[in-house]
Amino acid sequence: MVKKTKGSRNREKIRSQMARLHERVANRRQDFWHKLSTDLVRRFDTVCLEDLSVANMVRNRALARRIAQSGWAEFRRQLEYKAVWYGKHVRVIGRFEPSSRLCWCGYSNHALTLADRAWTCPQCGRQHDRDVLAAHNIKRFAFAKHKTGRDTPGVPGERPPVDERP
Ligand SMILES: [Zn+2]
Known part of the structure; x- marks a missing residue:
């Protein structure tokens, strides 16, 4: 192998390549x-996000780097x-509870x-796709937070959407 000296043309x-x-x-x-952001903001009135930058996630260094x-x-x-341009809303929730882990x-x-x-779920037998479950939970918590100001679902016993029912 040819050793490249500092400053050589090669x-x-x-x-530069x-x-x-x-x-x-x-x-x-x-x-x-x-x-993606334009499409989402045009199609929906509210977009809910999970704040991935908070402590829980950053503790996993490899993951934190990938997210960054x-x-x-x-x-x-x-x-x-x-969202401001289109008169829409963005709601952000913290990681109170990993959204992909919490069953209905x-x-x-x-x-x-x-x-x-x-x-x-070993408790109720429901089957979950982790991403679908996370999306439902983020939406649920984002709207509950909006109502109550807290990072907890404000509607106890709220029925899951049809596609999540066993
Ligand atoms: Zn369950």
Whole structure:
């Protein structure tokens, strides 16, 4: 292997090629977030988000880095200013309880790992897709918070939506 000396032409060339590649990836990502945020704000009156930056999540360093690199914070920023443009709302909840773990019956699955995409509640037998469950919980908690000002569901015994019923 040829060792590249500092400042050599070859090294410069590779460096500028790498820079161009990074820029292209960043642009594509930015473009994706813009399209998604515009689409969501146009189609819905309220978009509910989970605040991924708070303590719980950041404790997992690898995950925190991935979230930071994915542009999640930028996506949230875009959603918030576009919501103002279109007269829509963005509601953000904290991580009071991991949203993918909390069953409609109140059971919290502490054994759930990131690799588990689906799980069955041992208490009530409902089957959950973790992402669908998380989306329902985020919406439920975001609206409850809006009513009560607290990070807890304000409607005890609220019936789950039809597609989540066993
Ligand atoms: Zn359950």
